[in-house]
Amino acid sequence: QRQSQGKSAPNSPSRQIESTYHRKVRTCLQELRAVTETWEDLVLLDGLKSLKKLVDTRTDLDNELAQTPNRLPREHIVAPKLAIMDECLANLDAVISKLQKQFRRLNSLVETLETVLVEAHKAKGWQWVHEEPLWVTWSLEKFVVSTADIVVPYHRALNFHIKIVDTLRSHSTPFEESKNALRQWVAQPWLQEDGWEAIWEDICEAEVESMTL
Structure with missing residues (x-):
């Protein structure tokens, strides 16, 4: 069984000579x-x-x-507020659209990593992609398989945000329901344990050389 190498191991070939696959993986992770x-x-x-x-x-x-009082006209009160609320909903729809764009980008990057794996397998062979540490201990295959897991929580988070906006679309939404939606929006429960920051910052710190933006 292969022993884990410390990050300062001096003799790893992949540490001495970075291939195009190293650079592509790092770029995708960044x-x-x-x-x-x-x-x-x-x-x-x-x-x-x-x-x-x-x-x-x-x-x-x-x-x-x-x-x-009910006997007084209310249009002068309601109309300006409705205009503000409709503007807020339009802005939230724009945010959802931008989140969808980011999710598509995330998917595309995961697919790019999968392509890198296929290319490396053809060029370097099975052992290199499955067993050879790319930098420290993780193989190329492990990076690719593991990054694919990040798609699910972000997909769930996206759908969750869409649901929150739809919940608040009605101007008759009760106050407590609105407050709860606000809390959930901030909490992003699907990403608390499975989002990038919760998992991948530590992995990149430990396993990827020169992982800076």
Whole structure:
């Protein structure tokens, strides 16, 4: 059984001479990281801003209507608030569209890694891709198979965000339901344990040389 090599092992051939496959894997991992960072910005900056504004505006409208006597016209109260809420929903739809784009990019990068594996297998042989450590202990095959696992949590997270936006699309959504949707949007439960930061930052730190952006 092959012993794990420390990151400072001096005599690993793959450490001394980097092939095009090393460079392609590192580049794909860097781009995967960039995709997930963009994802976080979309969710926690752009999306959260619009979501909070939507919930706050809806709450303000409910409060103002509750304080307005029924005999008085309400259009001057409702119309401006509805315009703001519709703008927030349009912004959230744009965020979802951008998340879908990032998810497609993530899928594409995983497919690129699979292509690298096929190419390396043809050029270097079975043992090189299955057993030879690419940098430290992980083989090329292990990198490719493991990165494919990241697609599932991001797909679930994408569908989760779509569901949240659809839940809040109705202006009659109860306040507690809106607050819960806001909490869930921030929490991103599907990514807490299986997202890039939860798993891959440590792996790249331990297993990939020069893993910088």
